Amino acid sequence: MARTIKSKTNKLKTKRPLISCIFGLLCLFVQLSVAAERWQIVVLPDTNYNTPNALPALADYHRTISQGLTIALSNADFDVLNLHYLGLPNCMLEDCSTLTDQAIQQAATRSGKAVNLALLYQLNAFKQRQSAAHKWYFSLSGRLLDLQSGAQQDAFTVDNWVNSPTKNCIGDCLSMWLNQNLALLSQDLGAVLSEKLDALPRRFQYQLNLHNFSSTEIQQIDSYLKNIEGYVADLLLADSQSKTPMLNQNVNHSSGQSSGQGSGQTSVQNADQNTVQGKSNSSDQSTNQNTNRTYQYISKLNASDLGVKLEQLNQQSVPLKFEYDNTQRQFDIIRTQQTDSWETLSQFITDLFPSSEQKVSTLPTTEEPSPLSDMSPSQQLEVDTNKESLRELQMWQQVRSINTPESYQQYLTIWPQGQHFIPAKAAIKAFKDDSNSWQQVSNKKTSQAFQQYLTSHPTGNYREQAKQQLALLREQQQRKQRQQENKTLADDYYYQQQNYPEALYYYQQAAKLGDVSSQYLLGEMYQDAKGTEQNMRQAAAWYTQAAQQGHIKAQAILGFMYSKGNGVNQDYSQATIWYQKAAEQGHMNAQYNLAYLYSLGQGVIKDYQQAAHWYQKSANQGDADAQNSLGKLYERGLGVNIDLAKAKNLYQQAAAQGNQIAQLNLYMLKN
Incomplete structure (x- = not known):
């Protein structure tokens, strides 16, 4: 049997079977060390993984656990691959509960990537009182799934008792405490896993290409490959039938010259010529039916040991030629006709390592007529x-x-x-x-809609946008939950315990996360000196943040502060702006104050019609001052037609509420 060893630049066509076999094996051992390969591992939650109910939903468990396992395994010289390497969803953004063992194995097979194992983890946690203190119990379990054989390799668990976080530790504080404990637990699990992996036999993945064999021979080789010691699994990548032309000497010579002349043409163009040429020389040609097959072959043997096993195929009567590409980890097994032997060992070495001066053999100079020159019209077509x-x-x-x-x-x-x-x-x-x-x-802009898109469109063009929107919505949800937790604590301290300093702290935490109610209440506390010294500038700053989010009371108060210059520079234009925003939302006092500014022309051009409009809005809600002011406009005909009956009616409404000016105006109107 003859062997050829192919590197990136050197390829040898063999001639003497015995010498090539010995020297080929020697070169294979030289080029490939027997060093063990690194494990290729993906980490993801188990199918029955559920977030423990005892833990807050704001923490990102997947990220913390995955990072902890990755650090531990990488330090132990293993490769941890991203889920996208196999085309699997990102469990930090998408639902991974439907990823069964079979689905993961199929994804690994489809990817064609060299991935050995999947580590599937599951977290369990609960709080229990021990003695006088509360403690948390954390348990992190994992199991190894062989992605090449589908078998489960091992399962293991690590656990730990930890002290509860400090009192009132919520939000970011609770997330930090939880992430620290999960990170330590994950690294412990990774250390256990490293020991388990060291005890497992290494895996090697190759591509085996079989060329020019009959169906019977293919079956025999397939059976032999599955029975080689160290066999783990194989996957059929390609299987094709082809006809190989067997031309006589004259035809070979002619076609060789033609192909040499047309070496710059495409393979399909050469095929066109061979088709025509084959038709014109059909009497000199015969064909054999061949089978070509390509495997992905996984074995516990390194390349050198596997090569020795493959050598034993030469015990059959069929002449074989072997090629191995160490850069691609690819074996080619070719059925060949017996070739001439090498004349000397030195010739074999020369062919194996050609010098840079060696060139392709010069083609015959005898000119042959082009086979296209004598084609019939049908052949030309x-x-x-x-x-x-x-x-x-x-x-x-x-x-x-x-x-x-x-x-x-x-x-x-x-x-x-x-x-x-x-x-x-x-x-x-x-x-x-x-x-x-x-x-x-x-x-729709909902988490359910984006998740449904990702599930129903595995190759959609908008998957990245969907993932980004999902991440944004989840971040908003977590942010809202932290807001609510801080706001709840602050309300308890403020309304129930009257512990204003503590309330101030938690309102600040919630306000920084964007909680509009907390921002408004902080403005009140700084204005009224509750839990802190009075600070009107701080009050104005928090009122502004709440007002910008549409808080109606904050808008009205901020307008008043600008009109009086409390905590801000006096600015009637700004006062008008904030009064207008609150008035449009129906705030009674803001409607009256806005009408008052229009009647005086402060911050706006004087406009009695606008003043009457907003006085009317406020009066309709029962504001006595607005009723009195609107009555005065009807009495004098400012912005409205003079209507003493309406003026009297409005004065009466305001006077009934105890407005003394309205009572005086009513007395003057009657007399």
Whole structure:
């Protein structure tokens, strides 16, 4: 048997079976060390993983646990791969509860990547009183899934008791405490896992290519490969039938010259020539039916040991040639005809390591007529058709690489009835359907809608946007939960315990997270000196933040502060702006104050019609001052027509509420 060892630059065509076998094995041992390969591991939650109810939902458990395991395994010289390496969803953004063992194994198979194991973890936690103190119990369990055989390798658990966080530790404080404990637990689990992995036999992944074998021979080789010591698994990647032409000497010589002259042409063009040539020389040609097969082969043997096992295939009567590419970890096993032997060992070494001065053998200089010159019209038509098919194929490949609706439409414009018009139309429809689905999801703007899109569109064009929106919504949800937790504590200290300093602290925490009610209450506390010294500038600052979020009371108070210059520089224009915002939301006092500024022309152009409008709004809500002021406008005809009956009615309403000026105006009107 003859062996060829192929590197990136050197390839040897063998001649003497015995010498090539010995020297080939020697070179294989030299090029490949027997060093163990690193494990390739993905880390993800188990299918039955649920967040423990005892823990707050604000913490990002997946990120903390995954990072802890990654650090421990990387320090132990193992490769931890991102879930996207296998096309799996990001469990920090998406729901991973449906990832069964079979689904994970199928994803690893589809990816074609060298991934050995999946580590599936599950967290359990609960709080228990021990003696006089509360303690938390954390348990982190993991199991190893062999992605190549589908078998479960091992399962293990680490646990720990930890002290509860300090009193009133919520929000970021609680997240930090929880993440610290989970990180330590994850690294402990990673250390246990490292010991387990060291005890497992290493795995090696190869590609085996079988060339030019009959179906019977393929079956025999397949059976032999599965029975080699150290076999783990294999995956059939490709299986094809082909006819190999067996030409006589004259035909070989002619075709060799033709191919040499056309070396710059594409393989399809050469195939066109061979087709025509084969027809004209059909009497000198015969064909054999061959099978080519490609495996992904996983073994516990390193390349050198596996090569020795494959050598034993040569015990069959079929002549074989072996090639190994150490950069690709690829074995080629080729069924060949017996070739001439090498004349000397030195010739073998020269062929194995050619010098830079060696060139390709010079082709014969004898000119031969081109086989295309004597073609019939039908043969010429066939060649032209093949060339047209080649151009269409080249464009289709480019269209697929671009993969946009416009590229597929361009293909259909040029080849409306081309070989690929059906998949082109299907691709355009898929793009439209995907776009429509995303538009509907974008209009809903809910976590459920974005998650549904990710589930139903595994290859959608808007997956990244969906993940970003999901992350944003979840961040907002966590932020809102922290706001509520701080606000609840602050309200308890403020209203129940009257512990204003503590209330001030927790209102500040909630306000910094954007809680508008807390921002307003902080303004009140700084204004009224509750839990702190009076600070009108701080009060104005917090009122401003609440007002900018639409808090109606904060807008009204801020308008008053600008009109009086309390905590801010006096500015009637700013007062008008904030009064207007509050008045439009129906704030009675803001409506009266806005009308008052319009009646005086402070911060705005004097406008009695606008004054009457806003006095009326406030009077309708029962404001006695607004009723009296609006009555005065009707009495004098300012911004409204003079109407003494209306003026009297408004004075009476205000006077009934004890407004002394209205009582005086009513007395004056009667007399």
